[in-house]
Amino acid sequence: MFGAGDLRFVxxxxISEKPSHGYEIIKSIxxxxxxxxxxxxxxxxxxxxxxxxxxxxxxxxxxxxxLYTITEEGSKALAENKAVVEALFARMDRTRTEQANDRAPQIERAVENFRMALRMKAGPLTTEQIHAITDIIDAAAKQIERV
Incomplete structure (x- = not known):
């Protein structure tokens, strides 16, 4: 999503807009x-x-x-890279707008839950587990196609 160094400016x-905790920053992004x-x-x-x-x-x-707060030095870095920061946030706004036109937030939440469930199954899986997971995914895909 972000190029090298971009996340730093985001x-x-x-935190220049509002001192925040790490979790709040993740949610805001x-x-x-x-x-x-x-x-x-x-x-x-x-x-x-x-x-x-x-x-x-x-x-x-x-x-x-x-709780993280920007310093004067951080504010200077933002000012020196104002065009980069504005371009990053414009891109983020475009992504949000495009996303809003694509899928309902409830579907996005469900997809994220699905991805998390798969990540939690990381590690060595038996052949039986692999077949069961792929059967579940294929069945869900077929149901979605028919909606």
Whole structure:
């Protein structure tokens, strides 16, 4: 979804609008993309740590959660890359609009649940498990085609 370095500017822009926790940033990106994509915590949290190390964000611990806020240095980085940031958010807006015209959010949620179920079955599967999963997927696809 994002090119090299793009997510850094998206996160900086979001925390410039409102100090946020990592989870809130993930949800905000997902909402801005119409539910089509949400960055994983394994991408967002290291990026937040990097922004903090670069001096572009500060963090305040609130129990187990961390609240990220943009710094003056981070604001300068945003200003210096204003055209890039605007282009990124325009692309995100287009994606959200296109997505809104494609499928209902309930369907997107169901598809994400399906993907999560498959990810949770990761690891070595028996031949029987593989056949059962493919039978379920094929049956669901046939039902959807008939709707």
């Amino acid at each position: 996160i900086l822009q979001l 997902q909402e801005r993309l119409g539910g089509m994509y949400a960055p994983s915590p394994g991408v967002v949290y290291p990026m937040l740590t990097m922004l903090e190390e670069m001096g572009h964000a500060t963090v305040v611990s609130e129990g187990a959660r961390k």
